[in-house]
């Protein structure tokens with residue numbers, strides 16, 4: 001069985017973060033493992049508290065997994081602060097990690113800063129150059145490149161720029177723009193676009209986490225980058241179509257088995 005590791009934050013209400021990642025791994029028939037970087041107190045209405053995990057324990061978690069288990073893909077999600085980013089970088093570099101998907105999580109849909117604003121530089125400096133694929137949404141791509149994105153051409157430019165920062169592939173997710181959910185991939189030579197219909201629902205908590213974990217699962221299973229993204233887009237579209245309400249706020253997507 002393929003083994004996939006998520007390095008990310010815990011979401012107590014189970015819709016995003018580590019919990020979404022592990023559900024996505026199971027739904028893809030891969031074995032999921034987790035290195036927790038932070039614990040959030042969260043429900044469908046927002047994030048109410050965060051406790052960062054110490055650098056020592058983050059390092060420890062990564063080391064004991066890689067010392068023992070062959071990891072087929074890694075996904076990085078919420079990384080909180082500069083010190084967290086540095087320790088993940090320094091520790092992972094000691095191992096032959098592969099298929100590294102970096103989801104540059106910054107602000108939750110409810111408006112909470114999951115990445116401290118001053119850690120942006122560290123994310124660009126340490127994590128983007130290690131990545132097989134980086135998966136920013138429009139707002140994250142704007143923060144990373146420092147440029148406004150208002151349409152397809154800007155998305156293309158951002159993908160090229162993030163590739164130039166050292167990522168092998170950059171996928172800019174267009175879900176925050178009007179119309180269909182169009183994502184743009186740059187592979188160093190060509191641009192490919194991936195389209196899926198916009199689904200009208202309030203319940204989209206954890207969609208970014210789910211997409212990046214689905215891509216990591218598909219890469220672990222040996223799919224090419226384009227196949228991995230195409231399959232993950234189909235998966236997240238179906239998961240959003242069947243999303244549901246569990247509380248007073250934004251509900252989760254549905255992870256099919």
Ligand code: PLP
Pocket residue numbers: 008009010011016017018040042077078105107108109110114204205206207208209
């Ligand atoms: N909580 C954690 C731990 C996350 O990693 C993320 C996103 O990556 C979120 C919350 C935000 O989820 P959303 O913006 O989909 O509500």
